[in-house]
Amino acid sequence: MKILFFAIIGLLFSSNSFSQQIHLDSLDLQIHQLIKDFEIPGLSIGIVRNDSVIFSKGYGNLEIHKERKVDENTIFGIGSISKSFTALTLGILVDEGKINWDDKVKDHLPYFELYSPYVTDNFTIRDLLTHRSGLKDVSGGTLWYHSDYPREEIIKRLKYLEPVSGFREKPAYQNVMYVVASEIVKTVSGMSWDNFVKTRVFDKLKMNNTTSLSAERESNSNLAQPHIWNEDYEKVAIKQEKGDNLAPGGFIYSSSNEMSNYMRLLLNNGTFGNDTIVSQQIINEIFKPQIIYPIGGAPFYNEFTSYGFGWWLTPKKGHKIIEHSGGIDGMSANLVMIKNMNLGFVILTNETEEPATFLLTAKILEGLFDDESYDIYSRVMDYRNQNLKKKKESPVQISKTPKTKPSLEIQKYAGKYSDKMYGDILINYTESGGLEISFSHSPVFKGKLEHWHFDTFKIDWNDIRVPDGFLTFNFNSKREILGFSIDQANLLDVDFGELNILKNKN
Secondary structure (H helix, E strand, C coil), rough: CCCCCCCCCCCCCCCCCCCEEECCCHHHHHHHHHHHHHHHECCCCCCCECCCCCCEEEEECCCCCEEECCCCCCEEEEEEHHHHHHHHHHHHHHHHCCCCCCCEHHCCCCCCCCCCCHHHHCCCCCHHHHHCEEEEECCCCCCCCCCCCCCCHHHHHCCCCCCCCCCCCCCCCCCCHHHHHHHHHHHCCCCCHHHHHHHHHCCCCCCCECCCCHHHHHCCCCCCCEEECCCCCEEEEECCCCCCHHHHHHHHCCCHHHHHHHHHHHHHCCCCCCCCCHEEEEEEEEHHCEEEECCCCCCCCCCCCCCCCEEEEEEEEEEEEEEEEEEEEEEEEEHHHHHHHHHEEEEECCCCCHHHHHHHHHHHHHHHCCCHHHHCHHHHHHHHHHHHHHHHCCCCCCCCCCCCCCCCHHHHCCCEECCCCCCCEEEEEECCCCCEEECCEEEEEEEEEEEEEEEEHHHHHHHCCCEEEEEEEEEEECCCCEECCCCCCCCCCCHHHHHCEEECCC
């Protein structure tokens, strides 16, 4: 649930002195302009400084074309910022002497297994949190995305994922390893990770509406609805994804008000009010560079950018920027802290197609550092408009070879197929004489097949959030179907290229 850093919109300071006042009126006006320019349905922002919330406000609507307004207590999906909560829960257990950062995962979860015995036996909690497994970026996304697989089952299927680099050789962003981390919390504490993070973190920080459980989230009447583009590139509301199985890596929901309390805890070295949630030693370790991980270039990142435990860390003009973005279907978020300034801010939106959270982030940093390199609002807006125009005029699809037909009668393509990691994938022959694909554990991956050319079919997925793709059947020399491959634009964290789909033998 990774989103790359864009930039702009305004928060200005009278000078470089940390004691100067923030021009909140200017910020307010510029947020309204941002919402207009980029058609943002709803946005909420919270700013903390010196252990106080100095700004917390909502803009726009819970759902497009509806009157319910966003406020500072509206809950949004925070995406991968959820990872930092999982790191914190582990830190609490380290503080209590129940685990160590360098414990072997296998010692706590005997069923944990990866692509080689050596990696399995030597994989530590520190490895789980720092994206150095040797797997490719966002590996295993099909296991959790809109699936009914519980966390333990997801973990048991990780052994089928193939590496693309050496263990600890270089970073590649992962979600599923934070699921593994959460199950260690469960095993060691004797309670679910969801209950642990609620009782040991949310409740103590007065984050009463923050939740990792979809049932609790859906019962909140002040819930922002997610938005994406439809096929005509118009913003439409979509149904919330459950996400319970990936909550430790990407599906906590919270508000700008309550995330401000979280920032106060982190900026105060583990103390909130008169309560010490975790020691300063643990906070220092969480914010310590663990692996060099420059995910982008200037002005946001540089060659010294690293990853801690659930946080990107970048030195900038003598300061250390601590930040993480988050994105799930129809929701975007960004949280930034500069600890020596004792300042942090969080931005939450209910859309994923626009760079709104990072446009706003950039101008705040521009003011903090008096650095015009962050001022790219016009460039980003021009690029966005040109790119959107291009997409509308030239839909991406593979060229079609005319006057071709399938090698077999349509009904002979039907059958049960499977991938050893994911499980069964069905091709059904329908009453109307067509073909339909359905993933057995993921209702979102269901759609009609339309013959395109040769043995390639276009996939018209039923769910609006899944763009059309292509499916090609593979044969042996006897013209027997071996399986099929999917040529599909990757979703946020789903790579269909990881699947090796074979036809089941009767």
